[in-house]
Amino acid sequence: MATKPDTIYFFGTCLVDLMYPQAGVSAMQLIQRAGVKVIFPPAQTCCGQPAWNSGYRDEARSVARAQLALFPKPIPIVIPSGSCAGMMKVHYPELFAGQPDEAQAADVASRVYELTEFLVDVLHIELHDLGEPVTVAVHTSCSARREMGVADKIESLLGQLSNVQRVEHARKLECCGFGGTFAVKEPEISAAMVLDKVTHIRNTGVDRLISQECGCLMNIGGAMAKQGDAIPHQHIAEFLWERTGGNAA
Amino acid sequence: MSSEFRNTVRANLAKPEVRANFYRAMDGLMTRRLDQFPDKAELERLRTQSMAIRANALSKLPELLETLEANLTRNGIQVHWAETTDQANQIVLSILQKHNAKSIIKGKSMVSEEMGLNHFLEALGIEALESDLGEFIIQLDHEAPSHIIMPAIHKNRIQIAKLFHEKFPDIPYTEDVDELTQTARRILRDKFYAAPVGLSGVNFMVAETGTLCLVENEGNGRMSTTAPSVHIAVTGIEKVVESLSDVPPLLSILTRSATGQPITTYFNMISGPRKPGEKDGPEEVHLVLLDNGRSNIYSDPELLATLRCIRCGACINHCPVYVRIGGHSYGTVYPGPIGSILEPQKAGLDVHGELAQASTLCGACSEVCPVRIPIPSILNRLRYDGVRRDTANTNTVGSGKRRTLSEAATWKTWAWAATHPTIYHAGSTLATRFKGMLPTNLGAWTTVRSAPKLAESTLHQQAKNLGVDHE
Numbered sequence: 073m074a075t076k077p078d079t080i081y082f083f084g085t086c087l088v089d090l091m092y093p094q095a096g097v098s099a100m101q102l103i104q105r106a107g108v109k110v111i112f113p114p115a116q117t118c119c120g121q122p123a124w125n126s127g128y129r130d131e132a133r134s135v136a137r138a139q140l141a142l143f144p145k146p147i148p149i150v151i152p153s154g155s156c157a158g159m160m161k162v163h164y165p166e167l168f169a170g171q172p173d174e175a176q177a178a179d180v181a182s183r184v185y186e187l188t189e190f191l192v193d194v195l196h197i198e199l200h201d202l203g204e205p206v207t208v209a210v211h212t213s214c215s216a217r218r219e220m221g222v223a224d225k226i227e228s229l230l231g232q233l234s235n236v237q238r239v240e241h242a243r244k245l246e247c248c249g250f251g252g253t254f255a256v257k258e259p260e261i262s263a264a265m266v267l268d269k270v271t272h273i274r275n276t277g278v279d280r281l282i283s284q285e286c287g288c289l290m291n292i293g294g295a296m297a298k299q300g301d302a303i304p305h306q307h308i309a310e311f312l313w314e315r316t317g318g319n320a321a
Numbered sequence: 322m323s324s325e326f327r328n329t330v331r332a333n334l335a336k337p338e339v340r341a342n343f344y345r346a347m348d349g350l351m352t353r354r355l356d357q358f359p360d361k362a363e364l365e366r367l368r369t370q371s372m373a374i375r376a377n378a379l380s381k382l383p384e385l386l387e388t389l390e391a392n393l394t395r396n397g398i399q400v401h402w403a404e405t406t407d408q409a410n411q412i413v414l415s416i417l418q419k420h421n422a423k424s425i426i427k428g429k430s431m432v433s434e435e436m437g438l439n440h441f442l443e444a445l446g447i448e449a450l451e452s453d454l455g456e457f458i459i460q461l462d463h464e465a466p467s468h469i470i471m472p473a474i475h476k477n478r479i480q481i482a483k484l485f486h487e488k489f490p491d492i493p494y495t496e497d498v499d500e501l502t503q504t505a506r507r508i509l510r511d512k513f514y515a516a517p518v519g520l521s522g523v524n525f526m527v528a529e530t531g532t533l534c535l536v537e538n539e540g541n542g543r544m545s546t547t548a549p550s551v552h553i554a555v556t557g558i559e560k561v562v563e564s565l566s567d568v569p570p571l572l573s574i575l576t577r578s579a580t581g582q583p584i585t586t587y588f589n590m591i592s593g594p595r596k597p598g599e600k601d602g603p604e605e606v607h608l609v610l611l612d613n614g615r616s617n618i619y620s621d622p623e624l625l626a627t628l629r630c631i632r633c634g635a636c637i638n639h640c641p642v643y644v645r646i647g648g649h650s651y652g653t654v655y656p657g658p659i660g661s662i663l664e665p666q667k668a669g670l671d672v673h674g675e676l677a678q679a680s681t682l683c684g685a686c687s688e689v690c691p692v693r694i695p696i697p698s699i700l701n702r703l704r705y706d707g708v709r710r711d712t713a714n715t716n717t718v719g720s721g722k723r724r725t726l727s728e729a730a731t732w733k734t735w736a737w738a739a740t741h742p743t744i745y746h747a748g749s750t751l752a753t754r755f756k757g758m759l760p761t762n763l764g765a766w767t768t769v770r771s772a773p774k775l776a777e778s779t780l781h782q783q784a785k786n787l788g789v790d791h792e
Contacts (some may be wrong), residue, residue, distance in 0.1 A: 082789070084780045086739075090749055091773055093780035100789055110789040114781060115742040123732050125682060127704030127723075131736035138740045166698075214683035247641045251681025258679055259765030260331050264645045265681075267769060294770030 076195060079109040081142070081149045085156045085286070086118040088307075092286045095307030099152045099187050102313055106195045113142035119151075121159040124167065126253050133167055140164075140176050149183045150190045152309055154216025154285050155252075157186040162219055186216060188225035188284050188308060201233035203315040207278040209239055209303075211269070211292065213285030214247050226284050226308050233315055239276040243268070250291035266295045273303065281305040326652060326675045333650045339475050343644050346474045350638040353581025354689070371574045372693040374567045375629040378528075382619065385528040385561045386610070392531025396593035398606045406436040409611045413438060413520070413553055416607055417447060420551055422517040426509075428537065428545035429453035430522030431469050431632065432555045432611055434654045438520075450516070452509050452541040454502060461488050467648030469655060470579050470634045475647055509541065519545035519603070523556035524631070525571060526608075529564040533608065535589040536575060538582075543589055552603040554591070558610050559619075559628040571631060574691040579633040614667040620716050623702055627662050629692040634659075636686035636696060642679055651676060658686035662699045669719030670707045677703040749779050 080103060084096040100110045116139060123132035139160075143149050151157040161184040168177035191197045210226055217223040230236055249255065249265025269292055273281055281303050283289050289305045296302035306314075333339060358364040378385060390400045403409035413436075417425065425442070427433065427449055439449040439460070451460045455473040459466060462484055466472030473481070482496040485504060492504055513519075521542055525534040533554055535542045546552045562568065576582045595602035618624050637643050637657030648656035653664040653673060661676040670677075682697040690696065706715050707723035738745050752759070756775040763772050784791070 079790075084784070089780040090752065090775055093776045093778065093783050096780040097783050097787060100784070100787055104788070110787075112784045112787075112789045112791055114746075114784075114791045117739040117742055117745050120739075123736065125701065125704070126728075126732065127701070127706075127708040128729070128732040128736075129705050129709070131732040134736050135739040138742075214681065214685070218684035218688055245685075247681045247683035247685070249641070249681060251683070254678070254681045256765055258327070258330070259768060260327065260334055261642055261646060261679065262681075263769040264334050265641055268645075290773050291770065294766075294773060297771035298767070298769055 083151045087286045098313035099309035119156045119159045152187040154213045158215040158219035160184045189222040192225045199232040202317045205235045207237045208280045209278045211283040241272040248288045284308045329650045347644045357577035375692045389528040396531045401609045404612045410441045424448040425518040426516035428521035428542040513544045513548045518551040519549035520553045526561045533591040538586045551605045553607045555609045578635040578691045635689040639685040658696045671719035671722035674707045
């Protein structure tokens with residue numbers, strides 16, 4: 073399915089829906105601008121990951137099952153999050169093993185793309201930077217890096233932008249400490265992790281923090297905001313859309 | 322929500338010196354490991370090979386243990402089986418009593434930690450002296466190991482210098498690592514010759530040849546297993562491999578993953594007591610094989626992968642949680658990611674189940690595991706076992722014991738809302754509209770973070786103006 077499709081499904085994720093809708097809008101606009109039609113199934117809610125990671129598999133399955141029904145056509149499903157994509161691609165087959173809809177879950181899983189992966193590997197998107205010079209730090213979520221194996225995609229997208237300089241921060245590969253319900257269940261450890269991450273990012277002196285994961289952005293961004301003088305943070309889709317002139321390009 | 326674990330974590334997070342010690346040590350270990358695997362493809366090939374060796378051994382564990390026992394016995398090594406740590410301690414005691422031994426000298430053994438052997442013997446007036454330098458240091462300070470291969474890693478050079486000065490006031494104070502090591506060596510050297518019994522762990526047991534393999538750097542393992550006239554080895558039943566040819570690849574990936582060494586200074590292959598005409602070696606060699614919950618883990622096809630572990634500690638070295646809270650926070654013999662999957666299974670989810678929560682599931686552990694144990698998947702499974710209702714379908718000890726009415730009700734409500742899109746979206750739209758009225762104090766989240774800001778309108782609302790299809 074590496075050839076450019078006519079149409080794709082977009083699964084926005086619950087976090088993007090409520091907290092970072094601009095990331096979802098920009099992602100769909102980037103895809104549309106490349107000449108691909110976007111279907112946004114309105115009944116979508118959540119991939120089920122929070123319950124899955126908390127051990128509540130029956131509840132996770134019932135929510136996941138409601139999503140399975142939303143993607144009947146044999147076209148890609150694009151998700152602006154490594155962790156939600158990982159849930160659907162890697163964990164749906166586990167969650168539905170031995171269930172009557174096992175085959176449907178496997179089919180959905182096989183069509184899932186994380187957004188940056190889709191932009192690079194399927195759309196072969198070409199970007200022309202129209203923005204002012206800017207320095208950025210990139211944080212890749214652990215699920216994008218290890219579960220989906222797409223950490224290089226965000227780098228290659230940013231690499232296309234001539235006025236964007238990426239600055240490496242210390243311990244770049246280390247988790248930011250979000251971990252979904254982990255941040256609530258083990259708040260002290262999570263706090264220690266995110267405060268270290270903030271320090272490393274601040275030490276770079278960059279203008280902006282970019283990630284493909286809104287969960288990490290909410291965590292790191294929230295910690296910076298609490299300290300004051302937060303470095304602006306953006307989802308990669310929003311940043312790319314803005315840098316490449318949006319609709320004007 | 323508070324717990325003993327969280328209280329310990331809080332206390333340890335507040336110790337900057339200890340945190341710095343862990344940071345420095347783990348950074349060094351990660352770099353050294355990386356330097357040992359310049360060829361990524363070779364590393365992945367070796368990991369697959371090592372996983373296959375361990376998986377093969379486990380697939381025929383009962384049979385291999387029988388072969389092992391037969392071949393060890395033929396070699397003159399006396400084999401003892403212990404289902405519990407109490408039984409294992411009693412076996413060691415009976416051997417000591419037979420020889421009227423009032424002291425033992427120990428090489429490093431995590432299984433002896435599991436048994437609580439030192440405390441057990443000390444209560445009976447028998448001295449158990451640790452001869453591994455790290456173990457020697459923490460024994461002086463009455464501490465437990467904070468890492469499975471570097472037990473004193475939570476201490477820095479200055480702390481060790483002060484400890485030595487306090488315990489050995491006759492020896493001049495020094496912060497020189499070589500001098501400190503020499504002090505320990507001098508003290509231990511006499512003990513090796515005086516101790517009637519030596520005790521060690523085992524890294525690999527070879528079924529085919531009846532050989533016990535011991536990996537170490539200081540030579541204390543060789544001394545503990547050869548100088549005293551009796552050698553007792555203690556280990557877990559899972560440490561068996563089928564054939565001698567399985568050992569070189571496992572040894573190579575073990576030392577490279579653990580300390581970033583191509584090979585350790587010493588590699589001992591113990592194949593029996595002193596034979597007639599031989600000049601040295603122990604007169605008796607015993608092996609105590611401990612189960613302590615391993616058979617139960619073995620009975621589950623998914624959790625079985627836990628037993629592939631070769632105790633390199635790479636998962637620990639790479640864990641962003643461990644490096645911050647340190648080994649003692651776990652309150653268990655095995656800390657870090659391997660401890661978080663092993664200890665809840667051994668002691669029960671009701672006892673150590675919280676450790677399965679002490680992970681962001683970032684996957685740094687499974688990425689480096691030389692035998693590809695899917696640690697995050699096992700953590701997820703243990704979280705499930707902890708709260709599941711159909712406890713008859715799992716053998717995990719303490720299944721269902723972590724289920725609380727309030728948490729179950731929360732997930733049930735969440736699932737109901739997320740499977741009723743109309744209500745769900747009405748709720749989220751409402752939330753964005755009245756976001757000014759939402760609380761800004763969200764408990765744990767807002768201690769170091771601002772409350773998450775809801776958007777002006779949801780993606781669902783904005784998508785309507787985007788010219789996308791809604792079907």
